[in-house]
Amino acid sequence: MGTKNWPLWEIFVRSKNGLEHRHFGSLHAADAEMAIENARDVYTRRNEGVSIWVVESKNITASNPEHNGEMFEPAQDKVYRHPTFYELPDEVKYM
Amino acid sequence: MSEEQIKNLEEQFEARIARDEKIEPKDWMPEKYRQTHIRQISQHAHSEVVGMLPEGNWITRAPSLRRKVALLAKIQDEAGHGLYLYSACETLGVSRDELYDQLHSGKAKYSSIFNYPTITWADMGAIGWLVDGAAIINQVPLCNTSFGPYARAMVRVCKEESFHQRQGYEIMIKLANGTPEQKDMAQDALNRWWWPSLMMLGPTDAESIHTEQSMKWKLKRKSNDDLRQQFIDQTVPQAHLIGLTIPDPDLKWNEEKGSYDFGPIDWDEFWQVVKGHGPCNKERMKARVEAWEEGEWVRDAAMAYAEKQKERKEKQAV
Numbered sequence: 001m002g003t004k005n006w007p008l009w010e011i012f013v014r015s016k017n018g019l020e021h022r023h024f025g026s027l028h029a030a031d032a033e034m035a036i037e038n039a040r041d042v043y044t045r046r047n048e049g050v051s052i053w054v055v056e057s058k059n060i061t062a063s064n065p066e067h068n069g070e071m072f073e074p075a076q077d078k079v080y081r082h083p084t085f086y087e088l089p090d091e092v093k094y095m
Numbered sequence: 096m097s098e099e100q101i102k103n104l105e106e107q108f109e110a111r112i113a114r115d116e117k118i119e120p121k122d123w124m125p126e127k128y129r130q131t132h133i134r135q136i137s138q139h140a141h142s143e144v145v146g147m148l149p150e151g152n153w154i155t156r157a158p159s160l161r162r163k164v165a166l167l168a169k170i171q172d173e174a175g176h177g178l179y180l181y182s183a184c185e186t187l188g189v190s191r192d193e194l195y196d197q198l199h200s201g202k203a204k205y206s207s208i209f210n211y212p213t214i215t216w217a218d219m220g221a222i223g224w225l226v227d228g229a230a231i232i233n234q235v236p237l238c239n240t241s242f243g244p245y246a247r248a249m250v251r252v253c254k255e256e257s258f259h260q261r262q263g264y265e266i267m268i269k270l271a272n273g274t275p276e277q278k279d280m281a282q283d284a285l286n287r288w289w290w291p292s293l294m295m296l297g298p299t300d301a302e303s304i305h306t307e308q309s310m311k312w313k314l315k316r317k318s319n320d321d322l323r324q325q326f327i328d329q330t331v332p333q334a335h336l337i338g339l340t341i342p343d344p345d346l347k348w349n350e351e352k353g354s355y356d357f358g359p360i361d362w363d364e365f366w367q368v369v370k371g372h373g374p375c376n377k378e379r380m381k382a383r384v385e386a387w388e389e390g391e392w393v394r395d396a397a398m399a400y401a402e403k404q405k406e407r408k409e410k411q412a413v
Contacts (some may be wrong), residue, residue: 006394010183041175
């Protein structure tokens with residue numbers, strides 16, 4: 001077994017200009033350059049992308065799903081953030 | 096956590112799956128769910144990787160450039176599928192090295208079908224047509240499985256897999272319409288791959304130990320016997336269409352059932368191969384272990400180079 005394992009990288013691919021980069025998966029590589037080359041072969045064999053970002057997995061900080069309640073529930077009762085909350089006379093079109 | 100709390104969490108967990116919610120890696124999950132998924136996803140990944148070996152045997156001897164590029168692309172896809180699956184598996188907290196170690200030490204299994212030899216070019220046709228055909232039937236339902244990373248990997252795999260089956264069937268069509276020797280070669284390959292392909296869909300329902308739990312977690316959507324019947328019903332007409340005979344004297348259309356009846360499967364053979372006594376088990380493992388061990392200096396060199404570059408950059412920045 002190798003003295004030091006290749007680190008894990010998260011791969012983000014822009015499928016075409018005009019769209020955002022999206023998480024495609026992960027892979028192992030010795031450095032960022034190799035991660036991009038490997039991502040080309042692993043995730044874009046059929047023209048799935050025009051641009052690749054790689055981020056070493058250890059650099060990603062994720063929210064904890066156990067705290068989803070306090071994180072995301074406060075948004076649930078704020079219906080006034082949506083346009084349908086507001087009443088308009090029927091005569092008003094296009095608003 | 097108290098036993099009661101765990102029981103409560105487990106109930107909530109099962110209810111989420113029953114509501115068709117997906118489970119993501121950082122979510123709480125029962126330990127058995129984690130272990131079952133590590134086992135199944137890694138076996139699946141190992142099968143993709145070992146599956147490259149029987150086909151790699153024919154790259155240098157493909158009969159035309161067209162066949163060669165297609166076979167190369169198919170094998171490269173299988174490497175890709177292995178990688179999608181390994182990384183899905185790693186999200187469950189197991190390292191790539193541990194997974195390789197389980198494969199190389201024989202602790203983890205891979206699909207037994209890859210322990211059969213590929214002795215003629217027609218085997219490339221039969222594998223694509225039958226083995227990939229059976230794999231597709233197994234994999235399509237997994238696109239909706241409960242564990243998010245596995246489901247996403249399967250969506251990608253299934254999209255790519257149908258070219259594999261078509262390229263195999265095309266090889267069979269060409270041979271079946273060729274010289275008498277070529278047709279014999281196609282028939283011989285079908286004779287050798289038919290039964291192992293049926294076995295690939297797993298032991299009969301009566302003998303399958305994991306089915307019930309796997310159904311609940313959507314690791315399985317249909318039973319092995321149902322999948323096998325589906326495979327037979329869709330494949331038999333494809334054989335007839337190109338003038339090949341399924342090597343099963345008991346095979347008969349059952350009008351009432353609307354499907355084929357078929358003869359008994361030699362499960363002793365299946366278990367022999369699973370236990371390591373198939374024609375190529377040792378050869379396959381030897382090839383894998385050699386590739387891993389002989390590649391070690393390359394992996395180390397790449398890592399040393401990456402570290403040197405990083406140090407140099409840091410020095411320059413000072």
